[in-house]
Amino acid sequence: MARTRFTAMNCPAARALDEIGDWWTLLIVREALYGTSSFSGFQDKLGIARNILTDRLNALVENGVLERRQTKPETERYAYVLTDKGRDLLPILVALMQWADRWVFGRGAEPLRVLDARTRSPIEQIVVSSRDGRKLSINDLRFRPGPGADQTTLARFAAARAMRSKPDKN
Amino acid sequence: MARTRFTAMNCPAARALDEIGDWWTLLIVREALYGTSSFSGFQDKLGIARNILTDRLNALVENGVLERRQTKPETERYAYVLTDKGRDLLPILVALMQWADRWVFGRGAEPLRVLDARTRSPIEQIVVSSRDGRKLSINDLRFRPGPGADQTTLARFAAARAMRSKPDKN
Numbered sequence: 259m260a261r262t263r264f265t266a267m268n269c270p271a272a273r274a275l276d277e278i279g280d281w282w283t284l285l286i287v288r289e290a291l292y293g294t295s296s297f298s299g300f301q302d303k304l305g306i307a308r309n310i311l312t313d314r315l316n317a318l319v320e321n322g323v324l325e326r327r328q329t330k331p332e333t334e335r336y337a338y339v340l341t342d343k344g345r346d347l348l349p350i351l352v353a354l355m356q357w358a359d360r361w362v363f364g365r366g367a368e369p370l371r372v373l374d375a376r377t378r379s380p381i382e383q384i385v386v387s388s389r390d391g392r393k394l395s396i397n398d399l400r401f402r403p404g405p406g407a408d409q410t411t412l413a414r415f416a417a418a419r420a421m422r423s424k425p426d427k428n
Numbered sequence: 429m430a431r432t433r434f435t436a437m438n439c440p441a442a443r444a445l446d447e448i449g450d451w452w453t454l455l456i457v458r459e460a461l462y463g464t465s466s467f468s469g470f471q472d473k474l475g476i477a478r479n480i481l482t483d484r485l486n487a488l489v490e491n492g493v494l495e496r497r498q499t500k501p502e503t504e505r506y507a508y509v510l511t512d513k514g515r516d517l518l519p520i521l522v523a524l525m526q527w528a529d530r531w532v533f534g535r536g537a538e539p540l541r542v543l544d545a546r547t548r549s550p551i552e553q554i555v556v557s558s559r560d561g562r563k564l565s566i567n568d569l570r571f572r573p574g575p576g577a578d579q580t581t582l583a584r585f586a587a588a589r590a591m592r593s594k595p596d597k598n
Contacts, residue, residue: 268539270528291566343531349554353520358440361513367576369438374558375570382559384519387552388544396461400545406537
């Protein structure tokens with residue numbers, strides 16, 4: 259299965275998708291961010307089949323994105339609550355929403371407004387920025403092997419360097 | 429297929445995933461951001477089967493994320509180049525990478541370093557922020573129906589309001 263393939267990859271974007279890239283998984287995280295915590299709550303809001311929901315909730319608990327808490331002792335009722343790791347998915351979710359608002363729905367047709375609770379103004383656009391506050395595009399970035407780079411990653415960077423030093427680069 | 433189901437959804441995160449949520453699709457976008465543009469380039473870098481690559485490239489062109497350009501007249505060679513819509517996926521990709529660096533690989537084991545080309549320093553962490561520059565967590569946000577909210581979205585907000593006004597809210 260594709261999941262196994264990507265787990266082996268030394269790529270952080272692929273590994274993140276491996277844990278949350280499934281449509282249902284991200285929609286469950288979205289609901290959890292909105293405050294839903296019970297099995298029936300997720301089921302009602304998402305219209306998702308019980309077996310799929312069980313499967314995705316278990317995977318999210320196993321990956322440490324959700325924590326399962328027994329709500330009442332001696333009952334089988336559980337609440338599914340976001341961990342710090344899960345709450346930290348917020349920028350990804352907001353970035354996805356803003357991208358679709360801009361490029362899929364378009365200005366004036368956004369399904370949702372995300373407001374700053376204190377000022378009731380729209381929140382800021384999510385951007386990639388430098389430490390001194392400049393907005394960065396892809397041309398302003400350089401990728402280098404990190405401390406956890408494996409042989410494949412190192413080989414790719416070496417190949418890219420060799421390519422750049424050729425006079426007739428393609 | 430799941431794709432059809434979510435296309436109908438009035439949710440920007442789901443719609444964004446609908447266009448780029450497939451693992452291969454996002455890895456192709458990642459390669460395109462790194463500068464890969466030829467079919468054989470994507471094939472070499474990703475180790476992806478020809479038919480899957482053809483399928484995903486066609487979908488990305490159809491969705492306006494990539495543009496297909498004939499590189500030499502009278503040949504069948506094409507370059508696949510990111511459009512503005514495609515380049516605007518950068519914050520999503522960087523947010524995914526930073527999340528996995530933090531929560532999957534961990535400090536000191538990051539496979540890649542993303543640097544600001546001008547200063548050669550690491551880039552800033554991506555955050556959700558207010559227009560006046562405060563970092564916002566989920567508790568600092570309010571979601572409201574937008575101008576493009578459909579009946580389902582409006583009904584959900586109405587139900588959430590009714591729930592909040594009950595004395596014994598669950």
